Amino acid sequence: MRGTHDDLDVVRRATIHALELAEEDVAKWCGALNDAEMTARPDGIAPVAFHLRHMVRSLDRLLTYAENRMLDEAQLRALKSEMDAATAEDVLQEFREGIANAKVRVRAFAPASYEEFRGIGRKQLPTSVGGLLIHCAEHTSRHVGQAVTTAKLVTAKQEGR
Numbered sequence: 309m310r311g312t313h314d315d316l317d318v319v320r321r322a323t324i325h326a327l328e329l330a331e332e333d334v335a336k337w338c339g340a341l342n343d344a345e346m347t348a349r350p351d352g353i354a355p356v357a358f359h360l361r362h363m364v365r366s367l368d369r370l371l372t373y374a375e376n377r378m379l380d381e382a383q384l385r386a387l388k389s390e391m392d393a394a395t396a397e398d399v400l401q402e403f404r405e406g407i408a409n410a411k412v413r414v415r416a417f418a419p420a421s422y423e424e425f426r427g428i429g430r431k432q433l434p435t436s437v438g439g440l441l442i443h444c445a446e447h448t449s450r451h452v453g454q455a456v457t458t459a460k461l462v463t464a465k466q467e468g469r
Contacts, residue, residue: 317419319441324411326445327367330452331407334360337456339400341463346396348462354391356462357399359455361390363448364406370447371413373428374440414441 310328313321338346338356346357365386372379379387394402422438435443 316415319419319422319438320414320417323414323441323445326449327407327411327414330363330448331404333452333456334400334403337459341396341459343396345459345462346399347393348458350458350461353458353461354454356455356458357394357396358391359451359458360399360403361394363451363455364403364410365390366447366451367406367410367444370440370444371410373426373435374417374437374444375413376424376426410444414444417441 310325313324316324338360341356347355349355365383369379369383369387372383417437422436422441424437426435426437426440427433428435428440
C-alpha cells in the first residue's frame with residue numbers, strides 16, 4: 309500500500325514494507341527510551357529491549373533457513389542472550405543494523421525459489437522459502453506491536469499516568 313519497491317515482486321515487497329514499518333514505529337515509539345525504560349518489565353512482561361533484539365535475531369535465523377543454511381554458533385549464542393542486559397543505544401543500534409541487513413537479504417531471493425522446501429531447526433520442520441519470507445513480515449509486525457505497547461506503558465508509568 310506504500311507504492312514503493314515496484315522493482316520487487318509482491319512477496320519481497322510486502323516483507324520489505326513490514327520491515328520499514330517496524331523501523332518507523334521503533335524510531336517513533338522506542339527511539340527516545342533511556343536504559344531503564346528499555347529494560348523495564350511492567351507487570352512482568354517482556355521488556356522493549358527483548359522485542360527489538362528478538363525481532364532482528366529472529367529475522368537473521370529465519371533468513372538463514374530460507375538461504376538453506378543451518379544456524380552457526382554465534383546465532384545460537386545470540387538466541388540465548390536476547391534477555392541479557394544492554395544499553396538502549398546498543399539495542400537500538402543492533403535493531404537498525406539487523407533490519408538493514410534483513411532488507412538486503414530479502415531482496416536477494418528469486419521469486420522462482422518461493423516453493424522450494426526449507427527445513428527449520430534440528431527437527432527440520434517443513435516450510436518453504438516463501439513461507440519463511442511471509443513469516444519474517446508477520447513475526448516482525450507482531451513483535452513491533454508488543455514493543456510499541458510496552459514502550460507506551462513504560463513511558464506512561466514514568467509520567468505518572
